[in-house]
Amino acid sequence: MKSTEDQLNHVMVEFYEKLSSWEQAVVKDNGYSLPQIHTVEILGGHGPLRMKELAEKLGVTTGTLTVQIDKMVKSDLVTRMPHESDRRSILVALTEQGQELYLEHDALHLQLTGELTAEFSDAERIQLLSFMKRINAEF
Numbered sequence: 001m002k003s004t005e006d007q008l009n010h011v012m013v014e015f016y017e018k019l020s021s022w023e024q025a026v027v028k029d030n031g032y033s034l035p036q037i038h039t040v041e042i043l044g045g046h047g048p049l050r051m052k053e054l055a056e057k058l059g060v061t062t063g064t065l066t067v068q069i070d071k072m073v074k075s076d077l078v079t080r081m082p083h084e085s086d087r088r089s090i091l092v093a094l095t096e097q098g099q100e101l102y103l104e105h106d107a108l109h110l111q112l113t114g115e116l117t118a119e120f121s122d123a124e125r126i127q128l129l130s131f132m133k134r135i136n137a138e139f
Contacts, residue, residue: 036071040078043093044105049091050089
């Protein structure tokens with residue numbers, strides 16, 4: 001019999017792989033890369049961010065992010081704008097098209113969440129939410 005820790009490890013890896021496969025399948029038909037969609041998700045959820053903040057949330061270097069943001073500006077998904085109080089900083093924000101993509105993609109996530117938790121009671125959903133928040137806080 002495997003330990004609880006071992007079972008939890010395998011279940012978390014399996015969930016990650018399934019979610020990643022779902023994400024790849026959803027993204028491949030819209031013409032944008034997965035990193036671009038992740039950038040749209042973060043900006044949609046947090047609002048305009050400095051390049052450094054956005055790079056940290058994505059887990060990439062600012063150099064890598066600069067190349068990606070250049071492409072996203074050309075695709076009219078994001079715009080760069082000066083920071084109001086820090087003239088050295090540039091903020092990245094979603095354009096109207098970027099916001100529309102965020103809302104479409106977020107609706108797909110909401111639908112998936114509903115499907116995955118359809119058999120859960122309200123108490124189980126609240127418990128899962130609590131566990132997921134605690135797990136996310138560890139990152």
